[in-house]
Amino acid sequence: MSRPLRVVEICAGAGGQALxxxxxxFExxxxVELDAHACDTLRRNRPAWKIAEGDVADRLTWDPRSYAGVDLLAGGVPCPPFTVAGKQLGATDERDLFAWAVELTSTVTPRALVLENVRGLSSPRFAGYRQHVLDRLAELGYVAQWKLLHASDFGVPQLRPRFVLVALLPEDARYFRWPQPRGEAPSVGRALAGQMxxxxxxGAAAWSQLANDIAPTIVGGSKKHGGADLGPTRAKRAWAQLGVDALGVADNxxxxxxxFAVGPKLTTEMVAVLQGWQPGEWEFVGRKTAKYRQIGNAFPPPVAAAVGASVRAAxxxxxxxxxxxxxxxxxxxxYRTLRTARQRDGNxxxxxxQIQRAMGQQIEVAELERRLALLSRDFDLEISxxxxxxxYRLGDFKAFVGQDLHRRHEVFALNRTRIS
Incomplete structure (x- = not known):
């Protein structure tokens, strides 16, 4: 390889994307990371790295202007605003940093931007949000693409879809190709046979034969909810079919x-392997629940490596x-119809x-109103x-994009100890 390319990573977590x-x-x-345990994990594994601990949107944590012109700005911004398991508050969720990260490119001016999140962001609920992101990146001079990537296509023994945004300058975007699947992922039994x-x-050998499929999505959870647990009821049933007791995580x-009545519990080291780390490759700092959350919320390293390689090639x-x-x-x-009308004449x-004529589509009034209602969750929508x-007239985007007086600051401060 030629010289390492420079990256600034926000919401870095415990280092899945970083690795x-x-x-x-990339070097x-x-x-930048909020969680103290995750920062300690990064320091333990990469002592030479510069780690900024704190709220990534707080100018006291780091100064984005100091990193202007970096090759890559990357991050795994919080997923609760978009996950189907939550309320999908999107732009009105105080944890939403996706739009802020997009706006950050105007200050950092990287050659490339990579942001990853949950599949929920790809749903019709967030069509307007996604369009706003694409339009804003275009205004900033970037060519942007979305793609849903499956971790199991890159050797990760887990059903873990991630929605990835890649944006590049036009002269580099011509060379970008999404990474191609790299073969079938090993089963849970095969991946964990040695550790079990x-x-x-x-019973390890027999268990390994029973656990003959990839894992359901590992759910790291947040500080708001319980301890180490492998997921909701449906996921627990899937784990049971693999011979895994999902009601907690084992110490050894x-x-x-x-x-066992169902099967053994997984250790945090086993969960890390199912997230794509090699055994012993990365040391996680903290007690068991803190370790599990760091691992469960990570972007699988093999997927990050594949995306990173494609960006580097570009x-x-x-x-x-x-x-x-x-x-x-x-x-x-x-969204584009209402936005165009606003740009042409704000009144x-x-x-x-008129909306249907401008869209060139005939839509039932009930369906159109449903779409307008979805749009109004992320944008001010004036009705007269x-x-x-x-x-209808499209108003401002509700998301936090760096405003000093945005309600995000107050709500974030009130919930600081429970945000992860």
Missing amino acids: GLEKAG HELA ASGGWA PPCPEDI LEHTGEPASDVAGNSEQDPL TFLSHA ELKGAVT
């Missing part, structure tokens, strides 16, 4: 004479360039009929009546 990017040839200028047998458990591998102009550098196609024609309200017809 993957390092394997892809960390800075890693390490304590001398007599099973002993020689252990007998930055180094490896391969044949594409003739078309266009990013993702239109995500939400409703314009559109009726149902003109000549007996209900009309």
Whole structure:
């Protein structure tokens, strides 16, 4: 490889994405993380790295202007605003940093941006949010693409879809190709056979044969909810079919004479392997629950390495360039219609009929109102009546993008000890 490319990573967690990017040839200028245990884990494994501990959006934690022109800005911003297991508050969730991270590119001006999140962000609920992100990146001079990647396509023995955003400058975007699947992932039994047998458990070989599929998505949880646990009821049933007791995490591998009704519990070291770390590759700091949360919330290193390698290839102009550098196609024609009207004349309200004509689509009024209601969760949507017809005008984006007076600061301060 040529010289290491420089990366600043926000919301770095315990280092899943960091390790993957390092394997892809990136060198960390800075890693920013809120959780103290995760920061200690980063320091333990990479003592030479500069770690900034604190709220990533607080200017006292770090100064983005000091890193202007870095090769890559990357991060795994909090997922609760978008997860289907939550309320999907999106832009009104005080933990939402996705839009802020996009806006951060205007200060850091990286050659590339990589942000990852849960599958929920790809749902129709967030069509307007995604379109706003694409439009804003285009205004900042970037070509952006979204893609849903499955960790199991990159050797991770787990059902873990992640929605990834990659944005590059036009001259580099021509060389970007999404990473291709790298073969079938090993089963849970195959991945953990050695660790399950390490304590001398007599049932390890038989268990390994039983656990003949990949794992369900590992749920790291947050400080708001309980301790180490492998997921909700549906996930626990899937774990049971693999011969794993999902009601907690074990301190040690099973002993020689252990007998289980369902199967053994996993240790944090085993969970780390199911997230894509190699055994003994990374040391996690903290008590068991803190370790489990760090591991469970991570971006699997093999997936991060694959994305990082594709971004690096683009930055180094490896391969044949594409003739078309266009990013993702239109995500939400409703949002674009209302946004265009606002840009043309900020006082314009559109009726149902006008919206449908501008979109070039005939939509049932009930469906159109449902989409407008979804849009109003992330944007101010003004409603008026003109000549007996209900009309709409798109207002401001509700998300935190760095505003000094945004409600995010107050709510964040009140819930600081429970945010992870």
